[in-house]
Amino acid sequence: MTARVARVMIDSPVPALDHLLDYAVPSEIADRVRVGCRVRVPLRSGGRIALAYVVELTDSSSFDGALSDIDELVSEVPVLAPEVWRVARSVADRAAGTASDVVRLAVPKRHVRVEKAWREAEPQSGSVTELPLTGYVTDDSITQQGARTALMAIPQLCQTPGGVTIGRWALTVAELASRVLAAGQKIIVAVPDYRDENQVLTALEHVASPDLISRVDATQPAAQRYRGFLDCLHPGPRVIVGNRSAVYAPAADLGAIIVWDDADSLHAEPLAPYVHTRDAALVRQQDSGCALILLSHTRSVEAQRLVEIGWFRACDPERHTQPRIALTDPATDGDAARIPSSAWKAARTALDTGPVLVQVARPGYAPVIACQRCRTGARCRACGGALAITRSGQPPQCSLCGALATDWRCDECDDTRLRLVSRGSERTTEELGRAFPGTTVITSDGDQPVERIPARPALVVSTRGAEPIADGGYSAVLLLDGDRMLAREALTIASDCLRWWSNAAALATRGAPVILVGVAGRLGTAFATWTSAAFAAQELADRRELAFPPAVRTVSVSGDGDAVDAAVARLDPAMYRDVLGPSALPDGGVRSIVRFDYAAGPEIARTLRAAVVENATKRRRGPAAKGGYQRPPTLRLRFDETELVT
DNA sequence: AGCACGCCGACT
C-alpha cells in the first residue's frame, strides 16, 4: 500500500521547527516520493512554502489535526539518506543544535543539470586492486567492523608507481581503502585541506578506478560538488574523499572512516552547531558500526584520551621509523642566533644534493613593528590595528583594515623610525638569499601556498602548515622560530607545535637532518625521540589535574546577561563541575563556561537546548522596534571549543 | 522567521 503520510524535516535553522512534521502525500506524487526526497511544504502560519526532506513514510499520523498536503516533490533523488539523517539528529542533539544545520553541511545545494546528467548516466562499475597494509604488524583488525584505532602514521615519503612523491600516510590510507573496497563497502576519508586531498587521490589512482572515487569537498564548484555527492548514493564499493563535511557523506554500506590529522584546526567546524570532524566521526561510527581510524604523525590529546579509556586501540608502525632529529638549544650551545651555526652548516651541505625546507612562524616581511625609540607597537591611525610590513621596501600596512601608513609617526614620542621586531617568511627569504647567493629561494605561505617543488637544490621558506612537498623529499629541514610559536597563548600550543614540526619532519628524505632551533625541555625531547603518544599522555594528565578539556567537556554559553544566567540556572549543579564566569564580551554580552564530565553530556545538552528554544520564541526584538539594530541571537551555545582562553 | 491570536488604552 502506498504511504499517505510523510514525516518531514523542515530546512530551517529555527529551533522551534527542529522536529518532524506530518504532511499528507497527494496521490499524484504518491508513487514517486521516497524517503530522503526534497519536497516543498506549506507552513500555514506565514502562509509560506518551506523546503523540507522526507524522513519517514507511514500510513498514519499521531498529529491530531488536519494534515496539509505536500506542495511539490522537488526531485525523486533521495538526497537525505536515512543513515545521514540519523547521524545529523544525533550530532545535533549532542551539540544542542538544530538537525537541519547539520543536514546543510551534509547535503549540497541542488544543481538541476548535474542531477539530470547523473540520472541518465550508466550505472558505474569499476575495478579494485587490493593492497596489503604495509609497515604495520596487523591482521585485518584495523578495518574490521566496529574497530576503533589510533594509527600512528609512518613519517616518511614514498613514490607512487606513477613516480609522484606523496606522504607515506597517504599510501596507508590507500591500502586501508583497498581492503574496504574489496569487501564491497564504502570508506570515507576526511582530511584537513585540499593539499592532503590531492595526496590521497594520487595514492588512490592505483587502487581503484576513477568511477569508484568521489571527491566531496565544500570548496569545489557547486556542480562538481553535487556530482561527487550524488555518486555516493550508488550502492557498492566507493572511496569518498573530502574535508571535514565528508564525514556526513551518504554511504549506506559504510565500512570505515579515516580521519587524517585529527588535531588540525581545519577539522573544527566553524558553522553551527560547531561539531568537530572527530566527534561527528565518533557518532557515525556508533550509528553504523563501521571501523574508525584516526591516522596522524602525532597522537592528539583527544585520541590519547580515547585510547586510555579503552575506546580506541593504539597501533604503531612495525618498525620504529623516525626522522633524524637534532635540537639546538641556545642555552647550552651558547649560540643565540636565530639560525645557529650548526644549522647553517647542515643547510649548506644539504643544498649540494637537494632542496632545504626552512619553517618559520609567520608570513610577511616584518609581522611586528614598533617605534625605534620608545618601542611602542606601531598602530594604524585609522582603526588602531597593528601595523606590519608585508614586503621589503613597502610602507607599513594595517593588518586589520589594510590602510597603508605611508608617513608613520609614533603616537607616544613622535619618532618616525620603525623597528622591525620580528621576522616573517619574506625577510627570512631575503636573508637566506643573501647568505646563499645563486641559490633559488622559494616562499610558501597560507596566502600563496606552493604545493610541490622539484628535486633540485633550493631554499624553501614556508610558514607552518604550508610546506610544499619536494619530489624525493628535502635534504634538510630547519625548524626556526620554535620559541616564537610556543609563545602563543593557547591551551593546545605545545601539542600544536609538536604536530607542526612532526608534519614538516615527515617531508624529509630518509636520513636527512631535521633541526629544531631553540627549543629544549620535555617538548623538544618528545619531538627528538618521536614519542608524541607519551607526550599526549602527559599533557592529558596535566589537563586532568586542571580539569581542562579534553579531560572534561565544556560548553560556552554566551549572549545577553540575563539569558545566559537563566540558561545556566536550569542546570542541576550535580550535573557539572563548575561554571567559569560570566565574563564580559566585546559585543556587550557575557559568556559563561560550564565544565562537566562526559557522562553528563546528554543531560546538559538537553537542558541547554530547552533554554535556547525558549529564548528563541519568548524574548524577541528589543527596544529597537522599527528598523533599528537587530541584536544578535541572545543565547549561543558552543560545546568543546578548542580555542578556550584559559 | 513570519503571522495569527488575544487582552488593555484612545477613538468615533
Place this chain on the structure above:
DNA sequence: GTCGGCGTGCTC
C-alpha cells in the same frame, strides 16, 4: 462600545 497596540505562541 470598537480599533489596534504588540507580547506570546505555533507552524503538521
